[in-house]
Amino acid sequence: MDILYLILPLLIGGAASLLLGINENGKRYSKYAAFAGALGSSILTLIALAYPAMLQYGQIAWFTASGSISFPLSFSFGYINQVLLILVGIISPLIFLYSIGYMDEPGEQGRYYVELSLFAASMILLAVSGGFITFFIAWEGLGITSYLLIGFWMQKDAPPYAARKAITTIVIGDIMMLSGILLIWASLNTFNFAAIISAIGAMAAVPISIIVALALIIFGAFTKSAQFPFHEWLSDAMEGPTPVSAFLHSSTMVKAGVFVVIILLPIITHANLLWVLLVFGIITSIVGAFNASGSTHLKKILAYSTIEDLGLMFVALGLNAVSAAVAFFIVQAIYKALLFMNAGSIMKANNDEVDIYQVSSFSRNRLLFAVGIIGAISLAGIFPASGFFGKLLIDSAASSNATVYIILTVLDFVTGFYIFRWLFIPIGHIGKNGSAAIRAKYSALSKAMLVPQVILAAIALLLTILFLYALTSVSIQAAVILTAASLFGILSAYLLFRTSPNNLWERSRSREFLSKGFFVNKAYAYIASGIAAIAIGIESIDGAINRLVYVGAEGILRIGNSMRRTGNGIVNTYVAALAIGLVLLIAILVFVI
């Protein structure tokens, strides 16, 4: 089986759902076609993982330029490729299933499913890429499909704006990534990951052009993985449909950047650039965690929490703790997909209301509440949930570095605090529409929306067994500190939001400050107006050039006009001109020659 077959069902499903979506009678089958495609891809992926021997991959020649420079498509099936494939293989059909329940408006479904299928296909292609050309094709595919999906609801105000913010950040990242790829090619004449790693690993000193190239690639990865200062697009990306958010934040898109950094980590270490990952990871996780505590938007809290999680992954990579980063990579995908699906269900029951003070609680639907709690304790890092091990491994990796360890422990506390704030506040509200209407809506929630959440919750718990089986030694001290910090966070959330009637936190200045996102958006606006100012300057230069041309043309016209006036038909003028000319000619003959 060729490795490219893995994406074939998705492409077929996407095309079928587009064609069905155009047809008036076929419209309602559009979603099933797409789901079948996703399921097919996922089954093929799982078969490939089970029997890797029957998989064919390697290098396909694409084209050759200038006689000898070849651009091959390389594929690889190493452990990190497999990890990402498992995640996409599990989560993608669940997202399509959830979409069947969530996207219940019949119009435009064809467009939604074709975009979502292309998005999932790009992610699978990225997961099996073994060289930069394949990787970049998938990378750009993710970029444009996420742009289309975020801006899916064009008739609303916010989504087009959010999509623009996303695509602008993505374009910056794409250009940086492409520059880095080409600079690496210019030094090593290869696009293949394995060849690049072994070539740079063999160098005694890494040349400056490769350091620049790696820096460009790292910052390119930061744009997709929403690291400071490129993180704000991700919180705005909440304007897209919730299944898209769940997909975007868990196993796809944001993981693309982490994925490429994990692959290139040996040479990033060799080039002494780990500190970049560590510094930006710490800044990002702090910004993400505190923004999450300040927001009152049901999905934005989760989005900022993703930003924090990604920051933690980069912290782990910056500490060169690959296994910790990969473990967190896995558990985060599961619990984040679960939490977003949970938030989507709440929104659905509350008529798309997103303010946590306006929505009504989960307790009206016990199942939703239960899976929500599993997701929340997994995020907070409490024992029976697998999130605990992800956090524990990162904390243990940091234990040799006191500053980082303290920061991580504080973040553990904040995480426990904000996710239980997210959980507690909506309980006990009656909601805008009154309890009876909401209760009816909760019980009318489609099974297609609940089943994926139950499956994900089960996986989040089952992964714990896997960790218990696989981990040989854990630091008890780190485990105790982690649990204590998280529980303390949860306790503070409980005291503030469940017991005290007038809660201090919500009206405090600090929350107001945090909800402003550390003025990153303002900084973006300043940069944009700076560029606009340059444009105004350039425009005036252009006006000057244009005027110069006109002045020149006018000058020539004037010369022509004055020359014309000499031909006025009066004999006297001609005789005078003749005389002056003769005198000048004689003068030149006499004096010059």
Place this chain on the structure above:
Amino acid sequence: MIPLILLIIIPSAFFAAIAVFRRYGRILSTVSALAGLALILFIFGSSLISGSAAVISQSYSYIPSLGIQFTLSVSNISLVLLLMASIILLATSLSGNMGLEKETLSSLLIVLFQIGAYGLFISGNFFIFFIFWDIGVIAPFFMINVLGSANRRIASYKFILYELFSSALLLTAIILVYFYSPGHTLNIYSLAGLYSSMPIYIQETIFSLFFIAFMINMPLFPLHTWLPDAHSEASTQGSMMLSGILTKFGGFGMLLIFITMPIARSFSLYIAALATISAFYAAFLMMRQRDIKRIVAHTTIIEMSIIMFSIATMTAIGYEGALYGMLSHGLVVALMFLAAGGIEHMFHERNIGVLKGLSKYSKTTSYVFLIGIFVMSGLPLTTGFVSDLLIFIGGINAFGIYGIVPLFSLILLAGFMYLVINRSFFANKQPTKPSEHLPQAAKAGYAILLLSIFIFGILPFIVLNLVNSSIL
């Protein structure tokens, strides 16, 4: 080998036919474009199969007293450009004139331009080159002056004055070449080894004259000011031809002089710097535009500057990148002008501040425009990605780490284009209502151009295998 002169005779016959059978102008011009495309595909295919690297030349006696022959040659560069030109011409004559006003005239002008473009790309000596250069300028002049929109008069005079200035320089250079070349030869391809026998200052003068002449046509900063006016005031068909094909005249000339004149090496660094400045300059200038056709016109300056940069790398891969860039840019800019023309036709409005939510009522055109942006920003599996790869590998090979700088102008280009498309196309809260439908013919034009973009983007080896043997 078929006689190359057929490429000139066939459109000329159709030109005469349109003048006689006025009612069938559109059909005849489409057939003419199809016939041209078929011929070129035949030549292209036979070159690809035979794999011949040599330039094929055919000569006819023309002015024996001066030793000037009517020489026609196809090199690999001209084959690629001919292919691009015929695809654009087909799409143009099939779809462009949406208002159906003065259809005979516009068909006549398209076929006239076809003669000019084919003749220029297959010209074997500079004498022929000059003749067809001027034919290629006359047709767009009338496209602007007669068929254009509100400010067409000023724009057309500006265009013709710049182009006349350009052809005056070109003629001076050609005369110098004639007098200083051994044996008074004007043959473009056999001159390659002969320039070095001329005195250095003559070589420098000839190069500078050629360079400025082609630079006006491409265009590059600071001689670009004719372009936004001309391209935005021309009729849709005029814009497609101007941006898609006419700017490639200059690019073709640049490729020829950089490949054949060894003196180019002493200028190349400055020219690369100028091209880089030009790309950023045009990108910033683009941000101040509100007219959708002017915006697309400015992308032409950016992309042509990047192509100039690629030529100035003076590496084999840079030349290939420039050639592929011209192929890519010609197709995509024709597509974008066609889409812009479709919008103008449907909504009677070109100001992006007024147009809102176009995707509500004109889905096809909106997505076509979006794909155009994808191509310009270098999306893989389209021609834009292949040309970006080749151009910037050439750039890094020639200038090291600085060779990547012009790539960053694409951030400005793509960033602004996405802003435009988001505000005016994909924010549907209060959509503008169209007053007319998009003609089916325009969709055929979209299909032809999109298909070519994806074919050459997914299967770039079709073209590159031909060029790999030899760029000339």
